[in-house]
Amino acid sequence: MRTRNLLLAGAGMFLTAGLACTAMAETVLRYSDYGPNRGSRAETLQxxxxxxxxxxxxxxxxxxxxxxxxxxxxxxxxxxSTGVADAGTVIGFFTPSELRGYNIGDLPVENSDEWVGLRALDALASENAALKAEFDAANVVYLTNFTTGPIQLICTRPVAGAEDLAGLKIRASGPYGKALADLGADVQGMSQADVYPALDSGLIDCNQNYYYSMRAYKQYEVAGHVAELDWGQNMSFGVFMNKDSYQALSDEQRAVVEAVSDDFIDRMAQVMIEELEADRSAMVEGIDGKAIEVVRFSEADREKVLEAGSRQVEAWAEEAAGSGLDGAALLADYEARIEGYAAELADKGYPWTR
Structure with a gap:
């Protein structure tokens, strides 16, 4: 059986061999991912x-x-866009102008449930006309989405409330970092790989992170306190496909890709929720012989954090408007979808428990 490979050459033209293949030939999609072939995200993508x-x-x-x-x-x-790969993992943070609308998934909105967030952003990216136009302009098709889960702080000292953030040296990024700076934190930028020695040496006091990443980078070894914020999620992070490769698929193949990509949302959410609980429990109960103190902000203090985040959301909408995107309308659509899926969750529970 011959193989039809949909990899596009430079200007987006199909390989002659690919076009010549019969309907009986298998189609191979070349997928590019920035990460290693290990961990829950890679397993779910597999x-x-x-x-x-x-x-x-x-x-x-x-x-x-x-x-x-x-x-x-x-x-x-x-x-x-140019067909170097047929499909791949796209991170919106790296393309703030090309995917300005899709970057809405990284905003600190009131949205900390993985399933609700994934379903809401997936529906928005699949159906919203402004986002679809953005993807068309980049010559890509959106398929499905990932999430980091809710944002927390891991610190070398106890951080019990919003007032404790003032003066702290915190490694943070994006609109979350700007919101923390608004609350008085001394925000610094660095990669996760550099955080461990920075915490150990006292260069920083806290790190903006997620439970699975705290554990993966073993940051608990040098920072024994977690301030549990359950603050939004980073979700401008998904699976995209070259538009020409997508259109070259048969109707039956596209139907399969779309159905599996839809099912991926529920599976990704379940994996993230279960892993978060496992990682959190391991830290609280004692991991590598060390128990981590987890302190959840009071609702009053969490509201202060959310309010600081909302100012960054408003700033994003204004910047989007300046570039010709109706940020306010897109935000309203997104928040309505979050509200709708939150109501479904409250009424029916998660799909895997129904």
Missing amino acids: WWADQIEERSGGDLKVEFHWGGALLGGKATLGGL
């Missing part, structure tokens, strides 16, 4: 690929290129 192959009867397969071997994280959107 599930997505396995399901595509299974449901297509082997007619459609995914060939992974992990660790930025094909395209680095910052280069993925451009590489997908």
Whole structure:
């Protein structure tokens, strides 16, 4: 059986061999991911690929290129646009102008439930006309989404409330970092890989992070306190496909990709929720012989944090308007979807428990 490879050459033209393949030939999609082939996200992405192959009867397969071997994280959107890869993991933070609308997923809105957030952003990216136009302009098609889970702080000292943030040296980024600075923190920028020695040496007091990442980078070894904020999520982080490659698929293949991508949302949410609980419990109960103190902000203090975040949301909407995007309308659509899925969750519970 011959293989039809949809990898596009430089200007987006299909390889002659690809066009010449018969309907019986399998289609191989080259997928670029910036991360290593390990951990829950990689395992869930592999599930997505396995399901595509299974449901297509082997007619459609995914060939992974992990660790930025094909395209680095910052280069993925451009590489997908020109057909260097057929599909890949796109991080909106790296493309603030090209995907200004999609970056709404990284805003500190009141949205800390993984399933609610994923469903809301997936629906927005799939249906909102402004976002679809943005993706069209980049010559990509949105398929499905990831999430980091809610944002917390891991610190070398107790941080019990909003007032304790004043004067703290906190590694943070994006609108969350700006909100923390608004609350009086001394915000500093650095990669997660540099956080461990910075916490250990006292260069910083706290780090903006998520439970799974705190554990993965073993930051609990040098910082024994977690301020549990459950503050928004970073979600401008998803699976996209080159538009020409997508359109070259048969109707049946596209139906499979879309169905699996929709199911991926529930699976990703379940994996993240269960992993968060496991990581949190491990820290509280004692991990590597060390118990971590977890302190949850009071509702009054959490409201102060959310208010600081809301000012960054408003600033984003104004900046978006300046670039020709109706940020206020997009934000209203997003928040309405969050509210709708939150109501569904309250009424029916998670899909995997129904």
